[in-house]
Amino acid sequence: MTLQTDINSAAAELKGKTPQEVLTWCLGNYSKIALASSFGAEDVVLIDMMAKIRSDAHVFTLDTGRLNAETYEVIAKVQQKYPQLQLQIMFPQAEAVEQMVSEKGINLFYDSVENRKQCCYIRKVEPLSRATKGLDAWITGLRRDQTANRSTMETVELDGDRNIAKINPLIDWSNEQVWEYIRANDVPYNALHDQNFPSIGCAPCTRAIQPGEDLRAGRWWWEMSNQECGLHVTSDGRLVRAKG
Numbered sequence: 001m002t003l004q005t006d007i008n009s010a011a012a013e014l015k016g017k018t019p020q021e022v023l024t025w026c027l028g029n030y031s032k033i034a035l036a037s038s039f040g041a042e043d044v045v046l047i048d049m050m051a052k053i054r055s056d057a058h059v060f061t062l063d064t065g066r067l068n069a070e071t072y073e074v075i076a077k078v079q080q081k082y083p084q085l086q087l088q089i090m091f092p093q094a095e096a097v098e099q100m101v102s103e104k105g106i107n108l109f110y111d112s113v114e115n116r117k118q119c120c121y122i123r124k125v126e127p128l129s130r131a132t133k134g135l136d137a138w139i140t141g142l143r144r145d146q147t148a149n150r151s152t153m154e155t156v157e158l159d160g161d162r163n164i165a166k167i168n169p170l171i172d173w174s175n176e177q178v179w180e181y182i183r184a185n186d187v188p189y190n191a192l193h194d195q196n197f198p199s200i201g202c203a204p205c206t207r208a209i210q211p212g213e214d215l216r217a218g219r220w221w222w223e224m225s226n227q228e229c230g231l232h233v234t235s236d237g238r239l240v241r242a243k244g
């Protein structure tokens with residue numbers, strides 16, 4: 001059976017299921033599976049759901065070295081609330097970061113799209129490749145209504161770049177459902193969400209948004225055309241707009 005056939009069969013099995021049912025099925029059927037978490041609102045919901053299904057579930061995060069203090073605070077709160085969680089914190093290769101910032105400056109990403117892509121590649125894409133290596137499936141907190149780019153995404157799909165399954169349990173959830181879950185279950189969340197940051201990435205590349213702005217308008221705002229998350233890029237560092 002091919003991976004695509006397996007994924008088609010998983011997609012049929014999980015059609016119409018709740019996020020908890022999707023997670024329960026996936027944690028039972030994929031032996032090497034992990035949640036990619038940047039500790040945004042959707043990610044902490046998934047962490048809480050996963051920890052209730054399996055307390056030692058595997059979660060990884062990318063510490064780019066440029067995160068906000070509030071992000072480290074929520075990571076610490078999650079570690080405290082779910083002590084058995086296997087939280088893997090991935091760092092970029094030190095030598096690559098040292099070379100990049102000594103050649104191009106600490107805030108090189110503001111100077112050109114090429115520089116920003118280089119920074120995202122070194123701080124996110126390469127560590128993400130190491131984190132997903134050897135997995136059968138990875139889980140994301142993507143939701144379909146976040147941007148038009150994500151409208152065609154499904155609960156279970158093939159990640160063609162990594163040749164593994166990609167699971168999006170919250171794909172059909174609204175922002176309101178996410179926050180209802182956080183409040184009802186007393187889930188720790190990033191304090192920046194209370195300051196109009198719907199999407200939180202690296203500190204120098206993320207800002208609060210104004211009422212009526214697109215949810216992702218706070219990312220890389222100085223580039224009007226590239227606002228897809230650095231996590232959802234191809235293995236050679238290109239940003240993917242069609243799918244997350």
Ligand code: SF4
Pocket residue numbers: 064066109116117119120121123124201202204205230
């Ligand atoms: S989001 Fe900004 S600081 Fe973070 S890796 Fe990308 S360019 Fe670098």
